[in-house]
Amino acid sequence: MPTAPARHNRSLDWVTVLIYLLMVGLGWVSVYAASYSPDMPSTGSLFGNLSFQELMAYDWFKQILWIGTAIVLIVVLVVIDYKAYDTFAFALYGGMIVLLIITPFIARPIGGSRSWLELGPMRLQPAEFAKFVTALAVSRFMAGINLRQQNFRDQAVLAGLTLLPPVLILAANETGQALVFAAFLLAYFREGMSPLILVIMAAAAIILILALLVPKLWLVVAFTVVLGLVFLFNRKALRHHLPLSLSVWAVVIGMVFGVDFFFNNVLQPHQRKRIEVLINPSADPLGVGWNVTQSKIAIGSGGFDGKGFLQGTQTKFDFVPAQSTDFIFCTIGEEWGWLGCTTVIILFIVLLWRILYVAERQKSVFGRTYGYCVASIMFFHFAVNIGMTIGLAPVVGIPLPFFSYGGSSLWSFTTLLFILLGIDAYRKQDLER
C-alpha cells in the first residue's frame, strides 16, 4: 500500500474532499433526473413557481436540504477533536445497540420493516449509523489488543462486536443493511486475519451457488473424484491428512444437501425469489424478476454515450422501481451510457484507493483499522448496489454511497468518511505530542 510523505499540520485531505464533492454533485444531478417528472410545470427556473410544500414532493429538492445539512455535519466532524472518537467509541456503540434494540418497538412499519425512526418531518434509519459506530468500536478494540498473538478471547470479543449490530438489524427485517457488516471481514484481513477464512468463505459461496445450479449427484461425484485424484497423486497427503480431507469432504457434501433445506426453510419467500431471479431473471419477468429485468433494460438501453440528460424513457416513465434510491445507477446508465457508468466506477475506485492511502499513512492502529473499515463498507455498498442493477448480485436494498437519494445514507456515509479525514488531519499532532 502506498505511503504518504509528511504534510503540514491540521490539514484535510483535499483530494478526498474533492472526490466527495464531485460524487455528491453528480449524485444530486442523478436524483434530479430520476425524480424529474416531464409533467412538472416548467417556468424556466429550477424551482418554477412552486411553493416550499410543493417542492418537498420532489426527491431532488429534499436532497438539496440533505446535502446542505451534510455540509454542516462535516464542519462539526472536522472541528471535533479526534480524541473524542477514540474516547467515546464504546459509549457510542453501547448507545447504538440500545437504539437498535428499541427501534423495532417504536418505529412504524415502512416497506415491510420497522427500521425507520420518525423525528418530526425527518425519517432516520439507525441501521445506517450503526456502520460507522461499529467501525469506531472495532477500531478502538483492535488498538487495545496485541494483534500478533491472535488471542482466542480477543477474537471472540471482536466477532461479537461485529455480529451484534447486524443481528439486531436483521431482527428489524433489514437484510441488506445487515449484510453490509460482512464488509468488516475485509478490514480484518488487513489487520492480520488469516486469509484462509476468506478462502473458505469464498469456497463455501461457490459451493452453495453450484448446489443451486448443478444436479446434486454430479457435485457429489465431482467432489469425490477430486478427493480421489488428490490422494492418487499425493500419497503423502493420504498418510498425513486423511481425517482432515475426509471431514472437509463430508462438510462439502453436507452443504450440498443442506442448501435445499436452507433455501426452502431458512430464507424467507421474497429472499428465495431474489436468489432464483439472480440465477434465472426470465423466470418471473413481471413479478420479482421485474426489478432486475427493468433495471437491466434501462441501463442496457443507454448505449455507449447514453440518451442524454432527462431523456431517459425507462426511468422517467417509472419502469424502474426505487429509481432515485437503490436503483439510482439505472438513471446514470440510461442517460449517460457506458461513459457515465465508467466515470462513476472510476470515481469510486479512486475514492477507495485514496481512503486506503489515507488509512495506510495513519500511525495509530485505531486510525488505520478505521480507514480500512470505511473502505470496506463503501466497497461493499458499491459492489452490491451496482451488481444488483446489472444482474450480477441479488437484489439487496442498500444504497449507492453519495448517489442514492436519502438523508440517512448521505449523512451516514459523510460521517463515515469525514471521521476518517478528521483523524487524518490530526495525525501529525499525535506524533508531536
Added chain:
Amino acid sequence: MAIFLAVALTFGARLFYIQVLDGSYKLAADRNTLQRIVQVPYRGLIYDRKGQLLVQNTPVYDLMVVPREVKQLDTLRFCELLQLPLEEVREGLKVARTFSRVKASPLVQNLSTAELATIQDNLMDFPGFTIKARMARSYRTENMAHALGYVGSITPKLLESERFAKYMPGDFVGVNGLESFYETQLMGRRGVQYKMVNVRGIEKGAFRNGEFDTLSVAGQDLHTSIDIELQKYGEMLMKNKRGYIVAIEPKTGEILAMVSAPAYEPSILTGKGMGNRYMALQNDTTKPLFNRPLMAKYSPGSVFKVVNELVALQMGVVTPQTGFDCNWKLVRCTHRHEYPSNVGIAIKQSCNPYFYQVMRAAVMRGRSTNRFEDSRLGLADWRRKVMAFGLGDKLGVDIRSEIGGLVPSPEYYDKRLKTRRWNYKTVYSLSIGQGELSVTGLQMANIMATVANRGWYYTPHFVRRIGNGGPLPQFTERHTVGVDPRHFEAIIPGMQAVVDGRGGTGENASLLDVGISVAGKTGTVQNYHGEDHATFAAFAPAEDPKIAVAVFIENAGFGGSSAAPMASLIMEKYLRGKVAPWRHRWEDWLQSPAERFIRRRRH
C-alpha cells in the same frame, strides 16, 4: 485494492456488454415505452340491391382488467353486477393474471350499451377494471347469415398465413362469407400511432411528434345484389327442411337470393357468449353452419338432361326432331308416357331412356374400333363440353367456401374401377344427372341462367358495387358455353311445356294465371340413404328472362310436388313483388317438414 479493481473491471466489462454490445436491451426499452396504437378503421357496411342496410357497426364494450391494480375485490358484489357466475369471474381473472399482471386484458367482451349502463356507475368501486369501447358488427336483418359470414377474433392459424401478415393477435377479421372474401375492402387501412407510455400504460405524448404515425382509412361499403325481401321469403319457405334456393339475374349474373336451410340468424354470431352459441351451431346435427348451395355435393338429377341435350345438339349427333324409344331395358323410366318423338316431349316427360340414348350418341362416335377406347375418347370430349357450362369446377363466386362439384373424367373411372375396360354402360347414369355427377346449387341456378341467356353467363356474384366502384373485374367477363343459341331455342319450348303444358312434370310451378311463362325442369335425385331429394330449376319469363332459380329440398321426393311450387313462388314474388292470393295456401304448406311432400313416386 486488487479486489476493488477486479470488481470494478468486472462491472465495466459487464456494462460494456449490456450497453454497447447487446442491442436487445434497446429493443426491450422501446417495447416498454413505445405503445403502437392501431386505429382500427370503420368497417364497410353491407347493403342489399335496393339500398337496404344489412350489416352495420355498433359500439360494444370490453371490460378490461389490470390484475396488479385490483385491490380487495368484493367478488360477490362484482359477480352480481356483471351477472356472471363466480367460477367464470375467477377463471377469467386467473387467465388475465397469466397473461400479464401489469397489462390490461379483457375479462368480459362484447358488452352491449345497455349492459354497460348498469356496470359503469359501479365500476368506480372496483379499482383495476376499465371499459374499452370498440366497434362490432350488428345486423339489420335476420336472414342471409351464410352469405354474410361473420366477424371474429383472428385465429392463430390465420395469423400465420401470408394473407394476414399485417394482422395482430386480438384483431378482428371476417370469417366466412362476404365478410371474409371482401376483408381487404371492408377493412380499409389501419392507422398506427406511436405513443410513449409509462409503466401503468398512461400515455405520455407522441413519439417524435408523430413522424411515424399513419392515418386510418375507412373500409368500403359493399352493395350486394341480394333482394333481402326475396331472401327472407325464401328462408321462410325453406323452414323445417334441408336444402337450398338460389336465384340469379341471368343478364348480369347477380345473385338475388341464396338460401341455405336450415338457416340461423346472423346476430347469433355476435356479442357476449358468441363462442358458446357458435359451438351449439357447430354441434347441431342438422348442420346449420353448412352453406349447402355452395358446399353440398348433390347430384343434379333430371335437371342435367337439359345440359346433356344441348351438348348433343351442338355436336350434331341428334336434332330436336330425333326420337328415341322409351326403352325400359336400357334404364327404368320415370313413368309410362307418350312416345318421345322429339326433344320437347322427352323433356316434358323427363324420359330417362331418351336421354340415355342422347348421351350414347354423343359419346359413342366410333372414334376407335375398340369399344372401351371409344367410350374413353367420347367421355373425355363430352366432359369438356359439359364443363363449359361451369360444371365440375368452382364458378368463382365471391365466397371462398364454394366447392367445384364433379364431372367425372375417364381417368376417374379407371381409378375407381381399377381397369380401363369400361364402356358407356358404366357411365350412362351421367346422362340423367345421377351417378358420380355432382353439381352445386349455384351451378344449378347458373345452368338455368345460361339457358335463359341462350348460351352465355356471367360468373354469379353477390357484390355489384364496392364503395363507389363496380364489381370485381372477373364478374364483368362474359363466359360462353360453346352451344349455338338456336339449340337453346329448340329446347326452351320443351322446358316451358314442363311447367305450362298439360301433364308436365312441373305443372305446379305454372304462373300462367298471372301472365308469366316459366321454363323449367324438375328433378328427383335418387338417394340410397333415405327418401329421394326434390329439385327444380327454372327461369322466367321464358321469352325475356329476369330470374333463374334452382330449388333443392332434401328427402322431399318428387321434384314437381314441392320444389317446383317453391320455385314458382320465388319467381312470382320477385317478378311481381307479391304472390297471387290463391297461392298463399302454398306458402303455409311449403313450410312443412320434407316428409309431408312425399305422396307418390313419380318423376
